[in-house]
């Protein structure tokens with residue numbers, strides 16, 4: 001398996017630049033997830049790697065070998081497309097073996113590989129069916145199987161779960177997670193779903209407008225986002241952002257805004273000079289009813305969504321809407337004003353202009 005290197009890769013469609021120079025290294029055997037909002041260039045990045053689009057600049061290498069000049073079929077890559085693109089008139093077995101038959105692989109070998117892939121995916125009992133007689137999740141597995149039989153060294157997945165309903169999606173996500181431990185290959189997986197990204201990726205690469213915002217493990221991105229975009233993108237429910245001014249009170253730093261005054265953790269020098277007008281970020285899960293945990297803040301509950309063990313409260317803090325995720329052991333009613341604590345080290349600071357993260361708490365709790 002190769003290390004995959006994007007070296008200054010650019011892509012424009014006519015006058016529209018989709019990828020500014022992209023530098024990205026995907027390590028051997030890694031499951032990498034590219035995640036970002038619609039239109040940020042995820043599919044384009046995969047298609048460049050697969051050879052379905054040509055580069056406008058830069059190069060792509062597998063280890064030291066340049067591959068962006070090769071034909072798609074010479075690249076040793078298998079791709080699973082978002083819409084599955086199964087042949088409706090062919091059985092599952094024929095769909096899965098299509099590429100191998102095209103390559104004039106011998107019959108016994110084709111059968112062996114189709115059965116192996118079908119067993120891995122749990123669709124060996126469906127081999128004689130046509131796609132129309134399959135559920136969405138089964139079709140999705142056939143599409144995956146068609147890639148797996150190829151025995152390529154790199155597998156690309158473009159939002160393979162996006163056509164499935166929520167429940168099936170969750171199940172396929174778990175199955176994919178299990179499958180990847182059995183298949184020791186480079187996998188590059190594209191999604192705009194941060195939950196998929198966090199659960200599947202060894203490494204998550206967050207893209208916005210074709211530019212890498214941050215890359216790292218799920219924990220790194222959740223606990224130490226480098227900017228407001230990543231902080232707001234990773235984690236569900238979404239982080240709250242509130243405009244605040246940094247004030248000094250008796251030698252300590254406090255973030256003050258309409259409806260709150262919250263002490264900040266960390267050494268004072270961590271807060272860069274001049275950065276007084278900030279945005280604070282608080283994860284919904286950082287609000288607690290344990291009043292010893294930090295400074296109090298009053299939230300007026302407008303909606304209480306009961307989700308089982310947890311409830312999500314849609315609240316007002318002064319003029320701001322704030323989400324809080326709390327244990328359902330205590331039930332909150334709409335209209336009620338309740339007091340919560342926010343641990344100082346759960347408060348992140350962002351430059352109000354640029355969105356850049358300003359100070360890293362000493363002990364990030366991640367909430």
Ligand SMILES: Nc1ncnc2c1ncn2[C@@H]1O[C@H](COP(=O)(O)OP(=O)(O)OP(=O)(O)O)[C@@H](O)[C@H]1O
Pocket residue numbers: 013016018036037038039040041042043044045192
């Ligand atoms: N063939 C094309 N011609 C012109 N513009 C294109 C073409 N293909 C993609 N684009 C543009 O490039 C940008 C990135 O597209 P891309 O398909 O890579 O986004 P994406 O991140 O995969 O989005 P989504 O999550 O919606 O699939 C978009 O603004 C899109 O409109």
Ligand SMILES: [Mg+2]
Pocket residue numbers: 042043044
């Ligand atoms: Mg796409």
